[in-house]
Amino acid sequence: MIQCLYCGRWFKNKQALRAHLKHCPAKTGKILNDGEEFLKLLLAEYIIMLFKKGKAVSGTEFIQKVGITEDQLLKFVNWMERNRYDEIPKLVVKARKTKSTTKA
Ligand SMILES: [Zn+2]
Secondary structure (H helix, E strand, O other): OOOOOOOEEEEHHHHHHHHHHHHHHHHHHHHHHHHHHHHHHHHHHHHHHHHHHHHHHHHHHHHHHHHHOOHHHHHHHHHHHHOOOHHHHHHHHHHHHHHHHHHH
16 A cells, blocks of 8 residues: 555555546645646646536636635636736637537
8 A cells, every 4th residue: 555645545556646646636736836837737627627618617616626725726827827828718718619600
């Protein structure tokens, strides 16, 4: 048995632990404090949510989905604006709309 250093859950082997670490909420929260890697992960999650939903995702929905705090959400939003990544969700929604219009 091997323990996750971040959240304390136990796993049967290193492989299982590695798979868990990609989603461990305690670990991702820690990475967020260190810098940009987790923000990129959040952006990916956000884009996936947008694709699935096909329209804007609210902050509350996003917090519930990825399990971050409001402070973390704020940091994420600021980071997106700073890097002009906030254009990406708009493009995704626009692309989604165009696609469904073409279908219908
Ligand atoms: Zn963990």
